[in-house]
Structures are given as structure tokens and as C-alpha cells.
Amino acid sequence: MTTIADRLAIAHSRIAQAAQKCDRQPSSIRLLAVSKTKPVEDIIAAYQAGQRCFAENYVQEGAEKITALKATYPDIEWHFIGPLQSNKTNIVAQHFDWMHTVSRDKIAQRLNDQRPNELTPLNVCIQINISAEDTKSGIDTDQMLPLAKLITQLPNLTLRGLMAIPTATADTELQLKEFSTLHKLFQELQLHYPSIDTLSMGMSNDLDAAIRCGSTMVRIGSAIFGERNYPA
Template structure:
């Protein structure tokens, strides 16, 4: 029987091989294990295999897991990677370490105001809608620098970089075009904000290409935890 530890090792090996192909150091690419809809026991299994960074898409589900594990597993780094409505910003500001999907100044202002003073600034990534799909969240390229400027002035937020979900396609040319544009935007952002260090892009289907185009954080879920059951997920994100 294949275990979570086995699948995690395979994912880490894929990252290392992809990094070596483009002359990058494997440790420069972080694996974010996407644990949405999965039970706490699965997170603990991945933790016991060495994983420390976990991504959650649904606010209340994520907060429940954080609260359950904060005493026994205090070194877990929790990343919020789902769409966020303004009525749930308080929960993200108070419980998560990272927020990957920032695309509105209103949300940035709320997160900054609601981040507890005793916590480190919330790490945030600006989400880019690189495929220009109506069904995806994120901003266009022209909006990136104005939003980054707003975030940079908020003391309880720390701008770390960009996040995107490129098109789910087998068209390598389209994938390459979108990933290349993201790399260009990331480099542009770094020119204005040298402390920026995170390009969150790439999942199981495009991991190799994403790493070739500079991804520093790949998000892998089902390949580690198995297929998902969405029947009990939150209806309002």
C-alpha cells in the first residue's frame, strides 16, 4: 500500500529532478502540500514524513485544523490559497502565516488592520490571472505594481511575491507563454521590491515547466494525499 510518506517522497524527487534539469538547486524550491478537504490525520502523516508547509483553500476548515494542531505541531506553516471574501479576512489575518491570493486593496487593508500585533506580519502574494479566464481570481499585469505599492505601505503585511494558476491544458506552447509572462512579472516586481522572493506557481500537471520558469513554490495536493471528496466543503469561501 502506498502511503502519504511514499507519495511525498515521489513529489520531492520530481522537484529535485526538475530543478537539476534547469541547473537550479532543489532546496530553492519549496513544496506546499495542499491539504484541503483532507483529515488532520493525513496532515500529521505528512508532518511525520518531514513536511512543514500546508495549504488550505477554505477558511473555516483551515482554521479548525490550525487550532487543532497549534499546540502539538507549532512549527507548521499555514498558507491560505483560496479566494477570500471580505467577511472572512479576520480569520485569515488571525490564524494563517501566508495568504497567496491577494488581488484587492480592500482585502489588503482589512488584513493589515486585523493582523494581531503580537504576530509577525502576514506574508502575502499578489494573485495574477495570467490566463485571463473569467472563472479565475486575480488581477491583470497592469494592476500589479499599483497593488504592490499599496501593500508595501501596510506594516502588518509583508509582500513576498506572486501567485498564479496557469491554464489547465496539454498545450505546452500556451503553458510556456503564460509561465514566461509570470517570470517576467516576477522579475519586474523584484526590481521595485528587492525583498520579494516567492513565485508560487506550478502543480502536478505543470511542475517541470513551472520550475524551469523560476517557480520557488509548487502546490501539490492529490498526488500526496489522494483524490478529494468535496461533498462536505464550505459552500461559501
């Protein structure tokens, strides 16, 4: 039976192999361990295996884990990667280090206003609806620069890059098409804001295509922690 440490090692090996295929340095790609629905004991096991960056999809669950672990494990970097309602922005602003799914002016403004002064600015990514699916969150591509301009004017936020959840498909060509589009948008954003450095895209089923198209941050959950524990 494999352990969390074993599965983390496999994930890092997959990232390294994918990077080498396209002449990239594996160190240029960060692994986010998506720990939603998993207990703090699993996070500690991953931490003890060397993992420091964790991602949560549910606001309250994430805040509870951060509160439980921050005193003993202060060097964990916490990323919020789920949809966010405006009435819960204060939780993300007060607890997390990164927010990947900014897609509205109102959300950005509230995160800025609610970020405690004693914390460093919240790192944010703009979520693009790269597959143009009605059921997906994120902005249309033509809204990227106006939202980026607003974010860069907010002192308690630091714009780091773009994030997307592409079409769920095993079609490699479609994966590459959507990821290539996002990479071009990323390069466009860098022309306006050279400090942009993060392209958050790629999960277990499309990791190779994402890395081939320039991903700097991949999000892996069940391949590390096992199947998720949803309530009945």
C-alpha cells in the same frame, strides 16, 4: 499501497528532477502540501514524513485544522491559497502565516487591520490572472505595481511575491508561455522591491514547466493525499 510518506518522497523527487533539468538547486523550490478536505490525521502523517508547509483553500476548514494542530505542531507553516471574501479576512489574518491570493486593495487593507499585534506580519503574494480567464481570480498585469505599492505601505503585511493559477492544459508550450509571463512580472516586481523572493506557481500537471520558468513554490495536493473528499 503507497503511503503519504511515499507520495511525498515521489513529489520531492519530481521537484529535484525538474530542477536539475534547468540547472537549478532543488532546495530553491519549496513544496506546499495542499491538504484541503483532508483530515488532520493526514496532515500529521505528512508532518511525520518531514513536511512543514501546508496549504488550505477553504477558510473555515483551514482555521479549524490550525486550531486543532497548533499546540502540538507549532512549527507548521500555514498558507491560504483559495479565494477570499472580504467578510472572512479576519480568519486568515488571525490564523494563517501566508496569504497567496491578494487581488484587491480592500482585502489587503482588511488583512492588515485585522492581523493581531502579537503575530508577525502576514506574508502575502499578489495573485495575477495570467490566463486572462473571466472565471479566474487575480488582477490584470497592469494592476500589479499599484497593488504592490499599497501592500508595502501596510505594516502588518509583508509582500513576498506573486501567485497564479494558469490555464488548465496539457499543452506544454502554453504552460511555458504563461509561466514565462509571470516570471517576467516577478522580475519587474523585484526591480522595485528587491526583497521579493516568492513565485508561487505550478501544480502536479504543470510542475516541470513552472520550475523551468523560475517557480520557487509549487502546490501539490492529490498526488500527496489522494483524491479529495468533497461532500455529496
